Amino acid sequence: MDGRPANDTTSPWMPFENRRRARDEKREAVLRTAVQLFLEQGYHRATLNEVAERLNITKPALYNYFRSKEDILFECWALGQEQVDGFIAAIDGSRQNGLGKLRALVHSYAETMATDFGASLVRFDPRDLSPSNAKTVRAAKRGIDRTFRRYITEGIADGSIKPCDPKMAAFAIAGSLNWIGHWYQRGGELTPDAIADDFAERLTEGLATATVNKRPIKQPPAPRTKKSAARAPTTKKK
Amino acid sequence: MDGRPANDTTSPWMPFENRRRARDEKREAVLRTAVQLFLEQGYHRATLNEVAERLNITKPALYNYFRSKEDILFECWALGQEQVDGFIAAIDGSRQNGLGKLRALVHSYAETMATDFGASLVRFDPRDLSPSNAKTVRAAKRGIDRTFRRYITEGIADGSIKPCDPKMAAFAIAGSLNWIGHWYQRGGELTPDAIADDFAERLTEGLATATVNKRPIKQPPAPRTKKSAARAPTTKKK
Amino acid sequence: MDGRPANDTTSPWMPFENRRRARDEKREAVLRTAVQLFLEQGYHRATLNEVAERLNITKPALYNYFRSKEDILFECWALGQEQVDGFIAAIDGSRQNGLGKLRALVHSYAETMATDFGASLVRFDPRDLSPSNAKTVRAAKRGIDRTFRRYITEGIADGSIKPCDPKMAAFAIAGSLNWIGHWYQRGGELTPDAIADDFAERLTEGLATATVNKRPIKQPPAPRTKKSAARAPTTKKK
Amino acid sequence: MDGRPANDTTSPWMPFENRRRARDEKREAVLRTAVQLFLEQGYHRATLNEVAERLNITKPALYNYFRSKEDILFECWALGQEQVDGFIAAIDGSRQNGLGKLRALVHSYAETMATDFGASLVRFDPRDLSPSNAKTVRAAKRGIDRTFRRYITEGIADGSIKPCDPKMAAFAIAGSLNWIGHWYQRGGELTPDAIADDFAERLTEGLATATVNKRPIKQPPAPRTKKSAARAPTTKKK
DNA sequence: GATGAATGAGTCTTCATTCAT
DNA sequence: GATGAATGAAGACTCATTCAT
Numbered sequence: 001m002d003g004r005p006a007n008d009t010t011s012p013w014m015p016f017e018n019r020r021r022a023r024d025e026k027r028e029a030v031l032r033t034a035v036q037l038f039l040e041q042g043y044h045r046a047t048l049n050e051v052a053e054r055l056n057i058t059k060p061a062l063y064n065y066f067r068s069k070e071d072i073l074f075e076c077w078a079l080g081q082e083q084v085d086g087f088i089a090a091i092d093g094s095r096q097n098g099l100g101k102l103r104a105l106v107h108s109y110a111e112t113m114a115t116d117f118g119a120s121l122v123r124f125d126p127r128d129l130s131p132s133n134a135k136t137v138r139a140a141k142r143g144i145d146r147t148f149r150r151y152i153t154e155g156i157a158d159g160s161i162k163p164c165d166p167k168m169a170a171f172a173i174a175g176s177l178n179w180i181g182h183w184y185q186r187g188g189e190l191t192p193d194a195i196a197d198d199f200a201e202r203l204t205e206g207l208a209t210a211t212v213n214k215r216p217i218k219q220p221p222a223p224r225t226k227k228s229a230a231r232a233p234t235t236k237k238k
Numbered sequence: 239m240d241g242r243p244a245n246d247t248t249s250p251w252m253p254f255e256n257r258r259r260a261r262d263e264k265r266e267a268v269l270r271t272a273v274q275l276f277l278e279q280g281y282h283r284a285t286l287n288e289v290a291e292r293l294n295i296t297k298p299a300l301y302n303y304f305r306s307k308e309d310i311l312f313e314c315w316a317l318g319q320e321q322v323d324g325f326i327a328a329i330d331g332s333r334q335n336g337l338g339k340l341r342a343l344v345h346s347y348a349e350t351m352a353t354d355f356g357a358s359l360v361r362f363d364p365r366d367l368s369p370s371n372a373k374t375v376r377a378a379k380r381g382i383d384r385t386f387r388r389y390i391t392e393g394i395a396d397g398s399i400k401p402c403d404p405k406m407a408a409f410a411i412a413g414s415l416n417w418i419g420h421w422y423q424r425g426g427e428l429t430p431d432a433i434a435d436d437f438a439e440r441l442t443e444g445l446a447t448a449t450v451n452k453r454p455i456k457q458p459p460a461p462r463t464k465k466s467a468a469r470a471p472t473t474k475k476k
Numbered sequence: 477m478d479g480r481p482a483n484d485t486t487s488p489w490m491p492f493e494n495r496r497r498a499r500d501e502k503r504e505a506v507l508r509t510a511v512q513l514f515l516e517q518g519y520h521r522a523t524l525n526e527v528a529e530r531l532n533i534t535k536p537a538l539y540n541y542f543r544s545k546e547d548i549l550f551e552c553w554a555l556g557q558e559q560v561d562g563f564i565a566a567i568d569g570s571r572q573n574g575l576g577k578l579r580a581l582v583h584s585y586a587e588t589m590a591t592d593f594g595a596s597l598v599r600f601d602p603r604d605l606s607p608s609n610a611k612t613v614r615a616a617k618r619g620i621d622r623t624f625r626r627y628i629t630e631g632i633a634d635g636s637i638k639p640c641d642p643k644m645a646a647f648a649i650a651g652s653l654n655w656i657g658h659w660y661q662r663g664g665e666l667t668p669d670a671i672a673d674d675f676a677e678r679l680t681e682g683l684a685t686a687t688v689n690k691r692p693i694k695q696p697p698a699p700r701t702k703k704s705a706a707r708a709p710t711t712k713k714k
Numbered sequence: 715m716d717g718r719p720a721n722d723t724t725s726p727w728m729p730f731e732n733r734r735r736a737r738d739e740k741r742e743a744v745l746r747t748a749v750q751l752f753l754e755q756g757y758h759r760a761t762l763n764e765v766a767e768r769l770n771i772t773k774p775a776l777y778n779y780f781r782s783k784e785d786i787l788f789e790c791w792a793l794g795q796e797q798v799d800g801f802i803a804a805i806d807g808s809r810q811n812g813l814g815k816l817r818a819l820v821h822s823y824a825e826t827m828a829t830d831f832g833a834s835l836v837r838f839d840p841r842d843l844s845p846s847n848a849k850t851v852r853a854a855k856r857g858i859d860r861t862f863r864r865y866i867t868e869g870i871a872d873g874s875i876k877p878c879d880p881k882m883a884a885f886a887i888a889g890s891l892n893w894i895g896h897w898y899q900r901g902g903e904l905t906p907d908a909i910a911d912d913f914a915e916r917l918t919e920g921l922a923t924a925t926v927n928k929r930p931i932k933q934p935p936a937p938r939t940k941k942s943a944a945r946a947p948t949t950k951k952k
Numbered sequence: 953g954a955t956g957a958a959t960g961a962g963t964c965t966t967c968a969t970t971c972a973t
Numbered sequence: 974g975a976t977g978a979a980t981g982a983a984g985a986c987t988c989a990t991t992c993a994t
Contacts, residue, residue, distance in 0.1 A: 023956085042365050044282040047984065060987080061958050069985070127280055168436050171421060172414040179413025198406050206444040261974095285967065298970080299975055307968060499977080518841050520758040523963065536966080537979050545964070603756055644912050647897060648890040655889025674882050682920035737953095761988065774991080775954050783989065 027065045029055060035076040035116045043073060043128050074133045077124055080117035081140050084109070088147055098155020099208055102173075105151060107200040109177050114192035119181035148174055152207070161207045173203045265303045267293060273314040273354045281311060281366050312371045315362055318355035319378050322347070326385055336393020337446055340411075343389060345438040347415050352430035357419035386412055390445070399445045411441045503541045505531060511552040511592045519549060519604050550609045553600055556593035557616050560585070564623055574631020575684055578649075581627060583676040585653050590668035595657035624650055628683070637683045649679045741779045743769060749790040749830045757787060757842050788847045791838055794831035795854050798823070802861055812869020813922055816887075819865060821914040823891050828906035833895035862888055866921070875921045887917045 033054050037046045048069055052059045066072045087108035091101050112118035126137045148170035155161030180195060271292050275284045286307055290297040304310045325346035329339050350356035364375045386408035393399030418433060509530050513522045524545055528535045542548045563584035567577050588594035602613045624646035631637030656671060747768045751760045762783055766773045780786045801822035805815050826832035840851045862884035869875030894909060 026957095042363055045365065048986090049984080057957095058959055059985085060960080063986075064957060125280055127283065165436075168433075168440065171417065172437065172440055175415070175417025176410040176413035179409065179416055182416075183409060195406075198403075199410065202406065202410055202444070206440070286969090287967080296976055297968085298977085301969075302974060502978095518839055521841065524965095525963080533978095534980055535964085536981080539965075540978060601756055603759065641912075644909075644916065647893065648913065648916055651891070651893025652886040652889035654896075655885065655892055658892075659885060671882075674879075675886065678882065678886055678920070682916070762990090763988080772955055773989085774956085777990075778953060 023065075030062060030065055030072065031076055031079060032116070034072045035079075035120050038073065038076065039116060039119055039123060043124060048072075070128065070130055070133070073124060074129055074137075076117060076120045077129075077137060080112070080115070080119075080121040081137075083112050083115070083118060084121065084140075084144060087112070088144075091151075097158045097160040098151050098153070099160035099204060102148070102151040102155060102161070102207070103200045103204050105147065106173060106177065106203050107196045110180055110196035110199045111192050113177055113180035114184045114186075114195060119184070122178040122181040145170060145174065155207070160209060162209050164207065169207060176203055261303070268300060268303055268310065269314055269317060270354070272310045273317075273358050276311065276314065277354060277357060277361060281362060286310075308366065308368055308371070311362060312367055312375075314355060314358045315367075315375060318350070318353070318357075318359040319375075321350050321353070321356060322359065322378075322382060325350070326382075329389075335396045335398040336389050336391070337398035337442060340386070340389040340393060340399070340445070341438045341442050343385065344411060344415065344441050345434045348418055348434035348437045349430050351415055351418035352422045352424075352433060357422070360416040360419040383408055383412065393445070398447060400447050402445065407445060414441055499541075506538060506541055507548065507552055507555060508592070510548045511555075511596050514549065514552065515592060515595060515599060519600060524548075546604065546606055546609070549600060550605055550613075552593060552596045553605075553613060556588065556591070556595075556597040557613075559588050559591070559594060560597065560616075560620060563588070564620075567627075573634045573636040574627050574629070575636035575680060578624070578627040578631060578637070578683070579676045579680050581623065582649060582653065582679050583672045586656055586672035586675045587668045589653055589656035590660045590662075590671060595660070598654040598657040621646060621650065631683070635685060638685050640683065645683060652679055737779070744776060744779055744786065745790055745793060746830070748786045749793075749834050752787065752790065753830060753833055753837060757838060784843055784847070787838060788843055788851075790831060790834045791843075791851060794826070794829075794833075794835040795851075797826050797829070797832060798835065798854075798858060801826070802858075805865075811872045811874040812865050812867070813874035813918060816862070816865040816869060816875070816921070817914045817918050819861065820887060820891065820917050821910045824894055824910035824913045825906050827891055827894035828898045828900075828909060833898070836892040836895040859884055859888065869921070874923060876923050878921065883921060890917055 030051065034046075034051050037051055037054065040046070048059050048062055051072075052062055062072070066075065088105070091104045091108070094101065094104070096104065113122070126134045126141075129137060149166040152161055152164070152166040152169050156163055156166070176199065180199070184190075184192070184195065268289065272284075272289050275289055275292065278284070279288075286297050286300055289310075290300055300310070304313065326343070329342045329346070332339065332342065334342065351360070364372045364379075367375060387404040390399055390402070390404040390407050394401055394404070414437065418437070422428075422430070422433065506527065510522075510527050513527055513530065516522070524535050524538055527548075528538055538548070542551065564581070567580045567584070570577065570580065572580065589598070602610045602617075605613060625642040628637055628640070628642040628645050632639055632642070652675065656675070660666075660668070660671065744765065748760075748765050751765055751768065754760070762773050762776055765786075766776055776786070780789065802819070805818045805822070808815065808818065810818065827836070840848045840855075843851060863880040866875055866878070866880040866883050870877055870880070890913065894913070898904075898906070898909065
């Protein structure tokens with residue numbers, strides 16, 4: 001229409017380099033910004049305007065990547081859930097007795113709770129989601145609960161865990177872990193790893209049978225001896 | 239339920255006392271309705287209109303009793319906190335070792351979590367409050383946390399609790415308890431009392447020293463021996 | 477309903493009654509203003525802000541009376557439809573042959589088309605309505621069409637109307653009438669009544685059998701002899 | 715990805731003619747798609763995105779062919795108007811009495827109403843156009859109205875049409891015809907041709923003087939004997 | 953010529969809160 | 974003390990349009 005000569009002028013400062021980041025990177029950037037803001041201020045108080053501002057874009061630009069505010073919320077949650085699904089799958093595939101799996105789960109879950117996306121799993125309210133997404137979330141939550149109970153049940157069966165009510169035990173453990181998502185502050189005294197080690201031990205010592213069961217706690221792929229092993233034998237007996 | 243006509247007939251000029259009482263009753267009714275709705279739907283999704291509707295009054299009528307929606311939220315929280323303050327004071331005043339106090343605290347706290355006002359303590363978001371009220375809430379929360387740590391420290395000092403990090407122990411215990419506020423459903427299989435008993439035992443067994451320490455768990459005013467006493471000694475050794 | 481003491485204070489100006497009336501009056505005022513604006517500018521270009529401005533209120537005030545912009549649109553349509561339902565019922569109940577009914581229908585319909593709410597029947601787009609409301613509208617439109625065909629069929633049966641295809645005849649007549657809603661301007665040369673008279677004659681003369689059938693055209697309640705009766709027989713031949 | 719190699723191979727410098735032709739074809743394709751969508755969903759509900767989608771191009775690409783959405787709307791209308799201008803010119807140039815011209819006009823207009831671009835003449839809202847374009851449209855509409863009146867007046871003058879008010883007669887006829895644009899459905903029972911025949915007869919029979927005037931109705935350039943000629947004489951009575 | 957990304961302008965809608973009665 | 978009505982403030986979302994590539 002105008003044959004814009006503009007094309008000829010090869011701009012030396014590549015003015016749009018900033019904007020040319022890959023689409024997926026931007027999507028992710030939105031999610032990272034959003035999850036932070038949502039955690040900081042709460043979903044309802046956080047406005048898309050502020051999300052956009054932090055990203056140096058305008059509000060409608062967000063709609064290039066997400067369908068709605070709720071969509072963003074859901075995707076934040078989904079990223080967190082992905083992590084969980086990941087380590088649950090790894091643990092499921094590992095060769096450990098029930099107690100070992102439970103400890104690995106606690107450890108990984110604790111670490112996850114110390115991440116933004118992980119915390120979003122317990123600090124976002126499913127009622128803010130569309131019915132369909134809320135259903136997905138609730139199903140996933142049930143799945144996590146079942147995993148806790150499953151490992152406990154397994155442990156009881158294989159003798160690594162003392163007989164107890166898996167349901168209540170799971171509730172108690174999950175509660176402690178979820179709570180991390182509320183109190184953990186990045187940059188505080190405690191590192192996620194330290195918290196995870198502590199909780200892995202603390203939340204399972206009461207369940208362990210008296211036999212030798214202080215071994216790897218972290219995820220199977222990376223078994224380390226860790227300081228946790230150095231701890232004073234918690235149980236022992238005789 | 240209200241019997242108001244009775245009041246009218248007995249005296250054409252509703253006495254002062256009656257008025258005050260009626261006012262307080264209504265205030266309370268508002269809070270009971272509000273806390274339920276807020277828990278049900280979340281503070282932001284719940285509208286004053288619906289609160290009013292459930293009370294068969296109109297929205298502006300609420301402003302006769304409360305200054306704002308936030309005021310209602312805060313008062314709900316305050317009622318829950320009152321309960322907590324109450325049993326903490328009672329436990330503080332009781333003669334028990336640290337472990338005993340901790341158990342009593344866990345028990346009472348668990349029971350409270352199963353009430354609407356109790357659950358509001360952990361399910362309401364302080365960021366929805368005015369800065370001034372938020373400050374109050376945060377102070378109270380710190381107070382509770384300090385109480386947990388205090389009892390643990392006491393227990394360590396008096397030998398009833400094994401040496402451990404009071405901070406982490408408190409976090410773990412509080413997390414399990416707070417979680418009750420999220421999963422407990424009135425009318426479910428578990429009664430608040432049963433939950434409280436279970437948690438009082440479960441959350442402290444790992445901390446107890448091996449000596450005789452299975453005794454009263456419930457609030458000092460009403461010490462009972464309970465089934466929990468019948469449990470197999472959790473601590474092993476010797 | 478509730479016996480609230482308020483009733484005891486027999487207000488001389490019946491404040492409540494006034495309020496109710498005022499409410500209905502306001503509702504109507506909103507609809508009158510809205511239908512005008514919608515016709516003037518079209519539904520999409522018209523904003524609730526402007527509706528409110530013309531009423532000297534603010535936009536959210538409209539929501540005291542209507543649920544949504546679409547609700548207003550639908551109610552405008554409904555008022556027009558009411559008129560139509562009214563005169564169709566009257567004509568149905570009248571003792572006339574088919575041609576007489578058809579003429580009465582044409583007359584009344586033409587008059588209605590010259591009113592705002594009447595014009596809204598043909599100038600508003602059902603696709604702007606919710607699926608549910610759109611269904612209602614479409615059903616009503618079919619009803620009107622059926623009525624035209626019914627009277628024509630009746631007329632053919634009773635000999636007052638020449639054999640013809642009722643469907644096409646109805647389309648042709650309805651088209652002419654609906655068009656009025658587009659060109660009629662209040663305050664123009666032609667009065668609604670004059671238009672109605674003219675169309676009642678014009679649109680039916682081609683259908684009438686050659687026999688005496690120039691009689692009352694207007695609605696049964698007010699039969700007049702009219703100029704139309706003076707017209708030269710339209711068909712005849714030789 | 716582009717597949718255009720065909721063009722590229724035949725000639726590295728795509729000839730000018732080809733380019734122009736390709737451009738015009740695309741422009742037309744846009745208009746055909748747009749007019750359909752606009753009729754389907756209404757101008758305001760239809761988005762350029764959807765227009766583009768149906769064409770398998772992207773939204774901004776449309777701006778290579780049109781200046782704005784409104785421009786597209788106007789061009790759609792213009793194509794319809796071209797048809798009308800065409801047959802009016804033809805009829806004007808034909809040798810017929812007023813009634814003959816009117817019939818021809820009705821017939822052609824009816825046929826046009828059954829096309830997308832024709833329907834756009836009466837289903838698009840001039841208020842959606844820029845003031846300048848709206849003026850053009852309104853002038854054209856007046857032109858059509860004047861043509862109807864002109865033929866009627868001619869017919870009255872030449873004795874083929876009974877004395878009557880040309881203005882009202884034109885309104886009635888135009889209304890019936892415009893209505894076709896609203897109810898005609900491609901693929902329905904009635905073909906455009908059948909509708910045109912029917913309306914040409916139906917809408918003029920009331921105006922015709924009693925003399926012989928049942929003859930060709932279709933456009934002069936292509937006078938056919940048609941079924942319409944075969945029709946039973948509409949006027950009865952020997 | 954075509955595209956992905958971004959934007960500005962605008963609208964509906966919600967809701968806590970106030971006010972006259 | 975209670976009510977109907979009204980409002981102000983705010984936020985999500987849409988979409989035609991424009992850049993730079």
